[in-house]
Amino acid sequence: MVATTDTAAPTTASTGDLRAMRPGARHRRGVARWFVLAGAVVVALAMLAPFVIMVLNAVKSPAEYSQDGPLSLPSHLYLDGVLNFWNRVDFPVKLWNSFFISAIVAVAGTLISLLNAYAIGIGRIKGRLWIVMIFLLANMLPQEALIYPLFDMARQVGLSNSQWSVIIIFTVIQSAFGTYLLASVLGTFPPALLEAAALDGAGRWRILWNVVFPIVRPTLGVLMIFFFIWTWNEFFIPLVMLTTNDTQTIPIALASLQGDRMMDAPTTNAGALISLLPALIFFLLFQRTLTRGVTAGAVK
């Protein structure tokens, strides 16, 4: 798992397992615990501060900003920043571009991972250790070591500035991780199930879809969510491959407005706020599924 910085993981979802540790009566005494709590809360506030400043200033007029500074509550809702950003980057187009690319990569990447892992984990292909090693290694490669040839190839086949070039590239990059993870999951698949299905006369293709697929579906779901979020948050390859306004994704659109004269405080903050909302919403929707995934992937 190399995509670390963008590794999505759980938040409040596993209160379930945390609830197991009931506050013990013998720990209930002492003042020290309040100091420790205060320390942890201070760290939390430091983590939250940029978000609070962003929200406050996304809806505060420039005049009020220069007069009262970044910490004051806005006296009224100033929505020009939001509108400026929305219209300037044509936000619905960017939202669709990000969604379109990430969704196809999530599905295609998971499918390729499953096929690869079926051959490696269940077919026990010769040299599978090497194959898994190569996939793992591919995950660590810096994208800079691939980008110029990819950029050139896309131009030669008429895919420059095409979302399909980005989709194909990320399908492969994500499935390299997916193959690595799924191959180890399928390596422990109960052989009895496979033998029973084979005795019933099921072929390899039918065993894959009728026996293996239903059992690993939860893992595939987690993988799909990871691929979606990782692709959504990607920066370098879309920056290079997508060169015009109608093809770009949300992070690229926001970054390319930097230094623009219209980017005053409310516009910058509103832009950042709108740009992170989809990721936040998506994350909240799926955090329960992800909690299971991260703990499964961590010690592999």
Next chain:
Amino acid sequence: MPAPVVTRARRRRPAWLPYLPYLIPGAVLFVVVIGYPLFTNVYISLYSWRGGLAPLQWVGFGNYAELWQDSAFWTSFQNSVAMIIAMVVVPTLIGLVLAAVLFDYLGRRFGGRAAAVLRATYYLPQILPVAVAGVLWNWILNSQTGALNVILRGLGVENPPNWLGDPSAALPSVMLVLIWVQIGYPVVIFMAALQRVDPELHEAAELDGAGWWRRFRAITIPQIRPETFVVTLTCTVAALKVFGPIYVLTRGGPESSTLVPSYYSYLNFFDKSRVGYGAAVATVLTVVIILVAAVILSLQARAERREEAGH
């Protein structure tokens, strides 16, 4: 006569062979998108090339020889060390302490709910696109209109630092932003790891009179070593590859003070049109990453072996 040969050949046909077709789509895509470009990149690094339709000019190891004497190249790898401090060392150490405090101190004294809320807060920066976080921080740290300096001036500081514009302040500022981004990842992984640790170990040690700090060092840290390796490996690789935050925060400046290898190769590819040179930077970075990963993996293997021998 030929009949037994055929059956023998059929019997010898290995069981895995019919599974090979399932690997074909993945393998073809892999070769096209990763194998061939990686190979081509190394090939390009042996040429002087302005890109596009310009002719390639063979220079052998000329680009690499030039790198050896290029101070910007060395600066970029020096800054990689700073990135490792900001993305691996500091977050892992702080993350370990935070996870332990949340899990077996605050969790027990104030309930799991409080610990879960705090953990979610620490994790928040991890879920947003790193470019978006960078744009936000770029504004906060802006010397004239940024939130931080406006606040500082309001407090009476006359000349607040130019956080991202001053060559001596830019690298520490970028490091602070990266620590902020990164810290939630080890906290979450370590908290999951702590749930694996057998509570009886702690209870036994507590009965023997061991304090929290001694139990933390003698029980917790050795028990969660596998996760520590995973975090170290993945974060180190990510730190060596870091690009997005540098691009949106400083573009490697001022005066190359925040230049990193990935941004330097990008600059050569698409800004200076020195494609061969950029390819050489990317190749060196690839080799460095693989070597560093190999070292970490072998350390992990050795630690595991030692543990097995100890038991």
